[in-house]
Amino acid sequence: MTMDLLSRHCAPLPEGSSPLEGEALDHYTAALGDPWQVVDGHHLEGTFEFDDFQGALDFTNRAGKIAEAEEHHPEITLTWGQATVKIWTHSIGGLSENDFILAARIGTLEEG
Secondary structure, eight states, X not given: OHHXXXXXXXXXXXXXXXOOOHHHHHHHHHHHOTTOEEETTTEEEEEEEOSSHHHHHHHHXXXXXXXXXXXXXXXXXXXXXXXXXXXXXXXXXBOOHHHHHHHHHHHGGGGO
């Protein structure tokens, strides 16, 4: 599923969309794997570790470029050697496919 997520791009949700729940949420969650987890059924959170502040800063900047390209913006907390990314769809107050697409794309940054 991750490759399938990577083949997609974030798109505006139709009016009246609801957050993912139950099996649909489980299906998307299983596709991501580490370091992502669903927190309280509301948002995705992933913590990425680095050897120093610069590595975490570089990751944050690359993640920001992906977010801008997808027009879907996460909350990123940067500290020495670590960046924590939280993603959810504000307009529906929970998770949508867009969040998983963005998480999959950000996850590729760990690989290189």
